[in-house]
Amino acid sequence: MKISELFKSLVETISTRPLGRRELEKVLDEYGLKLITCDVALPFVEELKNRIIETLEGQRTPLFDKNAVKKVVEREIEKFLLETLGNGFDLIEEAKNSPKPFKLLFIGVNGVGKTTTIAKVAYMFKKAGLSVILACSDTFRAGAVEQLSQHAKSLGLPIITKAYGSDPASVGFEAVSYALSKGVETVLIDTAGRMHTDINLMDELKKIKRVVEPSYTILVVDALTGNDAWNQASDFQSHVGYDAIILAKFDADEKGGAALSVSYVSKKPVIYVGTGQKYSDLERFNPEKYVKNLLSGF
Ligand SMILES: Nc1nc2c(ncn2[C@@H]2O[C@H](COP(=O)(O)OP(=O)(O)O)[C@@H](O)[C@H]2O)c(=O)[nH]1
Ligand SMILES: [Mg+2]
Incomplete structure (x- = not known):
């Protein structure tokens, strides 16, 4: 030396x-x-x-x-x-680069913001020049069909629905068949919520997934859920499985800890956040910005 x-x-x-x-x-x-x-x-x-x-x-x-x-x-x-x-991904890029139709299955507890998020993703895809069809596989809740149909009408999109109580998997299947025959590039499938502890629901979601073979399954979580976000992320992961998470109502959540809990327990990335009730209120999740914000409060 x-x-x-x-x-x-x-x-x-x-x-x-x-x-x-x-x-x-x-x-x-x-x-x-x-x-x-x-x-x-x-x-x-x-x-x-x-x-x-x-x-x-x-x-x-x-x-x-x-x-x-x-x-x-x-x-x-x-x-x-x-x-x-972790690293998220861009749905528009994925949709453009994947085999068609590009199929997204949305799952999550009732009231978290699934249907609203689907309308936002549809709006985003349409703006990016992608054609979209919606499928209402929530045949459980009265009003679900009307809610999604209203969005389809506002956005000028085709939609597949069936009567209350019909088989949700067959709705998804029909939407995919429609997309295949008409050359629609993307299929967005809404599902019923209920409780994440409901085994029937989990079985039903598994069946839809098996029949539809989604390109990605996306869990929607309400950012305001706080501690239960962990349980939701974990239950849906072990019973159904998903590829990424969208956190709705991020605008209403000052604390913001849910993003970490859900990613940690599932090892899946949060890819987008809902930032309001308008169609345009959907943003790519930015981990750097999020961590900076979180720590700056300390
Ligand atoms: N502030 C805010 N409200 C949202 C957001 N996403 C959904 N909501 C509201 O949450 C409520 C439940 O949403 P909905 O899409 O019906 O939930 P679903 O039962 O999971 O389909 C509605 O009143 C939505 O307007 C969001 O990102 N921000
Ligand atoms: Mg809904």
Whole structure:
């Protein structure tokens, strides 16, 4: 080792010290509490703390910078949150580059915003020059057909519906057949909600999925759901399975923790967020912006 290098390493040893578990725990407890008040689920926060202690314990930190520990912890939290959120994808790009018809199946608990989200996606596709057909496979709830038909009318789109109580899978199948024969590029399929603990519903969704073979299955979650978002994401994942998540009512949610919980428990990305009740109120989810916002509140 050269003298200059030796000197540098000596200075570093004197001016730094290794990070201890206790002080890391103290800082992480503060951040953890803040994440929990933002509705991020507890098991996620626990894992975040453990992972960061594992990474940082024993690492050398500047001796004279009081904020050094906080800074390094915050950088590590940011990294972990971005990793959890993963990489989303653009539905227009996917629709354009996939075999036709491009089929999207929307699932989720009743009232979360499925039907509204479908209308928004239809509007977005239409604007991008893609042809769309809607399918109302919610044959369970009175009013579901009327609601989606109203959107179809406003957007000038064809729609397949069947009477209340009909087989939801056959509605989806008919929409796909229509798309195939008429060259419609995309099929958006609405489904019934009920409770995510309802086994009949889960079986029904599985059947629709089997019959329709969607290009992507999308779980819609209400951002305001708070802690139950975790259970919904987990139940639909284990019973039906999905590829991505759209968070509706993001505009009404100041806390914003649901995005982390659902991505963590399902290992699927949030791809879009609903930001209002208008057709144009659908935005690509931006993890960097989201994490920055979340942490800036701390
Ligand atoms: N503020 C806001 N409201 C929304 C959003 N998405 C849906 N909603 C409202 O949530 C309610 C339930 O939506 P709906 O699409 O019928 O839910 P579904 O039962 O899952 O199909 C309606 O009053 C919608 O207008 C959103 O992104 N922001
Ligand atoms: Mg609905």
